[in-house]
Amino acid sequence: MPRRAPPLPTGIQSSRPAEIANRLHTHAILLLRRARLEDRRTGLTPERLSLLSVLTFGGPRTVSELAAAEMVSAPAISRILGALQADGLIRRVRSRRDRRLVQVHATDLGKSLMERGRLARVNRIAEELVDLNEAQLTILEQALSILELPNRASEVSDPEPLERPA
Structure with a gap:
């Protein structure tokens, strides 16, 4: 039915x-x-998967862009990024032109x-x-x-x- x-x-x-x-x-x-x-098979929480998805399929973003995309606060994004970085799934890259700007990238492991x-x-x-x-x-x-x-x-x-x- x-x-x-x-x-x-x-x-x-x-x-x-x-x-x-x-x-x-x-x-x-x-x-x-x-x-x-x-x-569930990835071992990541839905929040981590969502953030990693934005970076993998949408390309590098700043913390504020990620916060806007995920509709959460910058501190919440920073906590999630810390966990993803500890797992080797993302990396942070400081801009050469503006040292205050940090872009977050998915690593090859994260993309895979x-x-x-x-x-x-x-x-x-x-x-x-x-x-x-x-x-x-x-x-x-x-x-x-x-x-x-x-x-x-x-x-x-x-x-x-x-x-x-x-």
Whole structure:
């Protein structure tokens, strides 16, 4: 029996885009949860993996750029970087032009770990798709093409904080 998405959250008016978004949200979480099972094999925490992923697939960054990308404080990033550096997965390189500026790079070991992790996650997701027929796979490809259109997959921006219930 197919898994159904929960009802729309209170406060969202029912519309076709809202219903699709609700279903997409539910299934994206479930799919990523299954893929994330592979991450445990790396021996790194989700926070360390996320940071190493930014550096591996996005290139070198400063601490402040990493903090913005991960939406956490610079001190939190520094702690994670310390652990990654101790494991030999990242290195810090001081700028020759501006000695105050430090760029963080993934090492070859860090890149290799991320590539192996990515391979395992993609294989896990591919396993979820093997029972689909050609027509279903084509539909998924078309949906992904829509999601990949310019301005659909833009950088994450920091939203306004939610109000806490009284």
